[in-house]
Amino acid sequence: MAKQNESAIKNLYGVILGGGSGARLWPVSRKFYPKQLLKLFGDKTLIQQTFLRLKKIIKPSKIYVVTNAPLADDIYIQLKEFGFKKENFIIESAQKSTAPAIALAASRVFKENRKAIMAVCPADHLIKPDKKFIETIKESLKPAKEGFLVVFGIKPVGPSAEYGYLKTDRKSKSKIQTVEKFTEKPDEKTAERFIKEGYFWNSGIFVWKAEVFLKEVKKHLPKVYRALKFPGFYKSIDSISVDSGVLEKSKKIKAISANFKWQDVGSWKSLYGLLPKDSNQNVIGENIFGVDCQKCLIYGTQRRIVAAVGLKDLIVVDTEDAVLVAHREKSGEIKNILEQIKANNLSQYFEHPTVHRPWGFFTVIEEGEKFKVKKVSVKPKEKLSLQYHNKRSEHWVVLRGTAKILLDGKVFFLETHQSFDIPVGGKHQLENPGDEPLELIETQSGDYLGEDDIVRINDKYGR
DSSP, X not given: OHHHHHHHHHTEEEEEEOOOOOGGGTTXXXXXXXXXXXXXXXXXXXXXXXXXXXXXXXXXXXXXEEEEHHHHHHHHHHHGGGTOOGGGEEXXXXXXXXXXXXXXXXXXXXXXXXXXXXXXEETTEEEEOHHHHHHHHHHHHHXXXXXXXXXXXXXXXXXXXXXXXXXXXXXXXXXXXXXXEEEOSOOHHHHXXXXXXXXXXXXXXXXXXXXXXXXXXXXXXXXXXXXXXXXXXXXXXXXXXXXXXXITTOSOEEEEEEOSEEEEOOSHHHHHHXXXXXXXXXXXXXXXXXXXXXXXEEEOOSSSOEEEESOBSEEEEEOSSOEEEEEGGGGGGHHHHHHHHHHTTOHHHHOOSEEEETTEEEEEEEEETTEEEEEEEEOTTOBOOEEEOSSEEEEEEEEESOEEEEETTEEEEEOTTOXXXXXXXXXXXXXXXSSSOEEEEEEEEESOOOTTOOEEEEOTTOO
């Protein structure tokens, strides 16, 4: 048995699903900087925690991340220090939910190793302790090697309409049981009945042979399978979850009863349930002042005071450019509001005022007709791409550090309080040659100020 497990572990690959938008945690989570990139618990982001957890049983060179192109740079910034390589990205040309995403990963690892076994993990789950998680992975290898698709089932701590459910045969006392039924996110009453009938939560964590999963995709989702052979078709396939697309139809499903603590941080309601509370059952952030409030979650960015009086069962989230006020039991319906924000093409749907880049970050301080003001921070020894803009000029004022500027083949150095102008079409590059962060104010002027007005000539990050 031990030798069989050793053999299976040699063929084990990690697949992290890192392309989600985390919409139900808006406005803290945004489409281009979603919850998996945030430090919601501790000093590591959710995707860092997921990678490090898998790293305890799988080499970094065998851990893949499925995501979309806009998130890849930020994910790489967060994972590279732990051994993740850029070539281990699996980039979706369009977001198509979990079935196509996992199929892409299965195709990739199967090409690398025809005996490959995949441990598939969402990037945004809380799991404790890691030791129990690793034990469950090891226990799932035997049924996976035998040709079953293994789902990690979690014993519910209470009814929830936010999770999917598994019904098993319950005839066996073994931790490995046959799955009889999948149900995706039932209503509260149905969830209560499921709890009484001994259903498991579907964790969304899976272990299976890549070859077996691909055969099930070919059988149940032929259009998805075709898109694996002809990538040009990928954008045209329907979005479908792995639960409804494959697992509900397959006859090869087993569930393993996981004995670790698990939480999908899917909404403000679930986050409220995880965080420590005061004597009035409130979750109160720093720089928040509340009087006569009960069972509320109140969060602020610490840049300004948030004051609350006489609130009950509310979620209040204040960020730099957006405020959310919602009933705690209705916080899962934030997606309906986001559709309205998206329809109006407002930037608050897509990104934060602070945008991270491989070289550092920038924060939009103010913008209006034909102007935009940013605070830019460049990491020590880093530099931006050699680039030019067709529709805007820029004026830089150094606040801290030393700036090395290349403009049309000439090099200039700026110190604190010195300024510099970049004309429209000027080929320029900003570099921080120092050992401390370079900070400057950038004022843009022009008829169009979008981030897509950047023509890169040379870029160390391959953008």
